[in-house]
Amino acid sequence: MPPSSIPNAKMAAQPPNTLEPLHGPSYIENRLEKRRAQDSDSVSHPLSKRCRILKILSVPLALRCQPPHPLSVNGLIRKHCQDRLYVHPVKWTAQHLELLGYQFVRESNKKLRDHRHQRRRQKSLRLPSEAKIRATINHLRGPSIRDSKTTIVPEFLKTCNTIQLDKFRLPFEFKRRTITTLPVSGIFAHRRSAISLVYLDLECCVASKRDRSIGLSMSGNLDGPVWRMKQTQQRQLQPPNEAEDPYVVSVLIALAQILQYKPRPQNRSVNDPDECLESAPTKLDPTTLPRQAATDFKVQVLALARDAASLYLYTARIPSVSLDMLNEPSNHHDANVVLISYHVVQLTDCEKSVQNIKGILCSL
Numbered sequence: 001m002p003p004s005s006i007p008n009a010k011m012a013a014q015p016p017n018t019l020e021p022l023h024g025p026s027y028i029e030n031r032l033e034k035r036r037a038q039d040s041d042s043v044s045h046p047l048s049k050r051c052r053i054l055k056i057l058s059v060p061l062a063l064r065c066q067p068p069h070p071l072s073v074n075g076l077i078r079k080h081c082q083d084r085l086y087v088h089p090v091k092w093t094a095q096h097l098e099l100l101g102y103q104f105v106r107e108s109n110k111k112l113r114d115h116r117h118q119r120r121r122q123k124s125l126r127l128p129s130e131a132k133i134r135a136t137i138n139h140l141r142g143p144s145i146r147d148s149k150t151t152i153v154p155e156f157l158k159t160c161n162t163i164q165l166d167k168f169r170l171p172f173e174f175k176r177r178t179i180t181t182l183p184v185s186g187i188f189a190h191r192r193s194a195i196s197l198v199y200l201d202l203e204c205c206v207a208s209k210r211d212r213s214i215g216l217s218m219s220g221n222l223d224g225p226v227w228r229m230k231q232t233q234q235r236q237l238q239p240p241n242e243a244e245d246p247y248v249v250s251v252l253i254a255l256a257q258i259l260q261y262k263p264r265p266q267n268r269s270v271n272d273p274d275e276c277l278e279s280a281p282t283k284l285d286p287t288t289l290p291r292q293a294a295t296d297f298k299v300q301v302l303a304l305a306r307d308a309a310s311l312y313l314y315t316a317r318i319p320s321v322s323l324d325m326l327n328e329p330s331n332h333h334d335a336n337v338v339l340i341s342y343h344v345v346q347l348t349d350c351e352k353s354v355q356n357i358k359g360i361l362c363s364l
Helices: 005-013 027-044 049-064 073-079 094-100 110-117 130-141 146-158 202-213 225-237 246-261 273-277 320-327 350-363
Strands: 102-106 162-164 169-174 177-183 186-190 195-201 296-304 310-319 338-346
Touching: 073 094, 094 102, 094 246, 110 338, 110 350, 130 146, 130 350, 146 162, 146 186, 146 195, 146 202, 146 296, 169 246, 169 320, 177 246, 195 202, 195 246, 202 225, 202 296, 246 296, 246 310, 246 320, 246 338, 296 320, 310 320, 310 350, 338 350
Parallel strands: 102 338, 195 296
Antiparallel strands: 162 186, 169 177, 186 195, 296 310, 310 338
């Protein structure tokens, strides 16, 4: 073999270059092309990812920088920051009522008896017999179990042409959003209208839940400073007058909020009463708000005392301006003081109690 042919033979015997792709482009080239495509997309797009995020957050950040009005709800919360006003309504005190503009006023039971004479002119609930009323009063006065006394009042109201709803909680709105729910003992609707009455047991539904909220029920076996601290918190939350419990005001406000955003014609029957308890929509369009939002809303609560020896009937007309204080907590609303009138029906005297209960049913 001639010497000139040896280099050509070695070149022919060399293996193929492994760096050259045999089945398409290599992994490195794929990454490079993908990176170039991403760069071209980012350049062609008018806003990068960071610019889009800043554009989205620019409006809310600008709104948050605006301080609330000093006389608004948020302004009062900032002013009294050491008092912890932003709490669950079960922990409300008299200070909450004073800042929100609500006041209790006790009325004479003579007005309840006057409602009986006006019953023929108005469409009211169906009055049960006096024997049924006496039996209910005697059951509340007797030494029976507390749970049975709690259920006897709803059973009595069912006989008065009312519908008891399945739900036992009312949505409480703040800043047009449901932030919590308020437990109640019963919600009743008239067959010809929307929700007409809320029943509340001050012992089982308010006092016990208030004790659990501060951990008093779980610290029964503790001694020393922890137990004394829990008792101090209990005394601070317990109202001096049982009939003027701030939790009742929160229930009245929640009931008025339902009537404000869920209006229902008075001449329409209630086929599905649970629809009345739906919370307000998260985003409200001012052009679609109901006309009832500019009126006053009559709300009523019937409460049973802790010792089951008295009944309290609360009635209030809450204007929409007072509700807007919670719907728009950063704005100031010039609202007048809302008076909450209540009647105290003592169950010790059976004869007077029968007449007063008839007056309560006629006023609903």
